[in-house]
Amino acid sequence: MLPEFDFLRPTTLTEALAMLAEHGPDAVPVAGGTNVIVDLRHRKHQPKALVDMGRVAELRGIRRDDGHIVVGAGTTISELLTHPLIAEHASILHDAARVFANPLIRNRATVGGNLADASPAADTAPPLLALGAEVALASQAGTRWLALADFLVGVRKTLRRPDELLTAVRWSPPPAPQSWGERPSPQSWGARGAQASSPQSLRVRGAYTKIGLRKADAISVLSAAVVVTQDGAGRCQRVAIALGAVAPRPFRATEAEILLTGQPLTAEAIAEAARLAAAAIRPISDIRGEADYRRRVTEVIVRRLLAQAAMPRRTAIETAG
Numbered sequence: 001m002l003p004e005f006d007f008l009r010p011t012t013l014t015e016a017l018a019m020l021a022e023h024g025p026d027a028v029p030v031a032g033g034t035n036v037i038v039d040l041r042h043r044k045h046q047p048k049a050l051v052d053m054g055r056v057a058e059l060r061g062i063r064r065d066d067g068h069i070v071v072g073a074g075t076t077i078s079e080l081l082t083h084p085l086i087a088e089h090a091s092i093l094h095d096a097a098r099v100f101a102n103p104l105i106r107n108r109a110t111v112g113g114n115l116a117d118a119s120p121a122a123d124t125a126p127p128l129l130a131l132g133a134e135v136a137l138a139s140q141a142g143t144r145w146l147a148l149a150d151f152l153v154g155v156r157k158t159l160r161r162p163d164e165l166l167t168a169v170r171w172s173p174p175p176a177p178q179s180w181g182e183r184p185s186p187q188s189w190g191a192r193g194a195q196a197s198s199p200q201s202l203r204v205r206g207a208y209t210k211i212g213l214r215k216a217d218a219i220s221v222l223s224a225a226v227v228v229t230q231d232g233a234g235r236c237q238r239v240a241i242a243l244g245a246v247a248p249r250p251f252r253a254t255e256a257e258i259l260l261t262g263q264p265l266t267a268e269a270i271a272e273a274a275r276l277a278a279a280a281i282r283p284i285s286d287i288r289g290e291a292d293y294r295r296r297v298t299e300v301i302v303r304r305l306l307a308q309a310a311m312p313r314r315t316a317i318e319t320a321g
């Protein structure tokens with residue numbers, strides 16, 4: 001049995017924000033409901049009202065906007081699988097969507113719900129962190145953008161205030177081959193301590209993996225995403241290594257990233273970066289795996305993903321022609 005609550009059904013973002021402002025922490029937003037309903041059944045929430053986001057058109061859709069790829073918070077995981085912008089600019093997110101839950105859940109579960117729920121094992125978080133994504137939080141006072149890495153603060157804890165809705169997630173796509181000649185790569189894809197290089201010679205590659213207890217419909221024991229931008233000489237200009245289900249929140253392994261920046265992806269550098277990434281995790285032992293297992297597997301998976309990124313062939317996210 002579910003507890004009793006008012007079920008509010010706004011049709012616009014303005015209406016939804018007014019309802020949240022009025023009810024404050026007594027109201028819980030609900031998108032696909034795949035977490036909320038489970039939590040209600042287990043009495044983790046006892047809200048006076050659920051504010052259903054399902055009819056709010058402003059939260060839907062995937063588009064290009066001002067140099068960013070923007071994904072509406074109400075976009076379902078299934079929609080990530082079919083949209084050409086995701087296939088072209090964020091194959092690691094596409095890969096994560098492919099192994100997310102099962103088709104029924106994917107048809108209901110939203111990207112916004114996955115991030116706002118802030119599970120350590122949220123599967124869209126590592127690829128979005130690796131892409132350098134930001135989230136939009138809207139309230140009646142306006143919209144603020146926060147780095148996803150800052151938004152996620154702990155186990156099911158975020159910086160969202162009760163009167164705010166997560167409306168979208170965005171990132172600057174890696175430079176596309178056809179635009180390399182015309183515009184420099186966005187700053188987030190540029191060098192961090194690395195030598196400048198002509199945009200034409202940049203090569204961006206990414207890779208994603210999820211370890212579960214079975215091949216489908218499994219919560220992650222560990223998930224990892226990497227994106228590596230290399231210059232023409234093979235030196236790393238930007239490295240992003242994001243990990244899920246191995247710490248209180250999905251996070252970037254920054255020490256490992258710094259080690260590789262400015263360096264070629266040699267076997268030794270990759271092995272050292274993987275060791276640093278494994279040293280940065282704070283895993284727990286639970287029904288899905290022991291902390292020690294997660295430590296060992298993190299090192300192996302990060303090594304494999306970086307090696308995959310170093311290989312001279314197209315991978316999921318590669319944009320070089």
Ligand SMILES: Cc1cc2nc3c(=O)[nH]c(=O)nc-3n(C[C@H](O)[C@H](O)[C@H](O)COP(=O)(O)OP(=O)(O)OC[C@H]3O[C@@H](n4cnc5c(N)ncnc54)[C@H](O)[C@@H]3O)c2cc1C
Pocket residue numbers: 028029030031032033034035036037038053073074099100101102105108109110111112113114115116117121122123124160164165166167217218219220
């Ligand atoms: C059988 C099953 C399998 C699952 N498998 C996976 C899996 O493989 N990988 C994975 O990552 N997760 C999995 N989940 C968890 C869940 O499906 C996802 O986290 C999903 O993305 C949540 O999205 P939702 O739209 O259903 O969120 P909801 O349940 O509607 O909401 C989740 C949380 O986000 C808040 N919220 C929702 N939308 C907004 C918004 N726009 N602004 C602010 N707050 C908001 C809600 O208040 C709530 O706190 C699974 C769940 C089930 C039941």
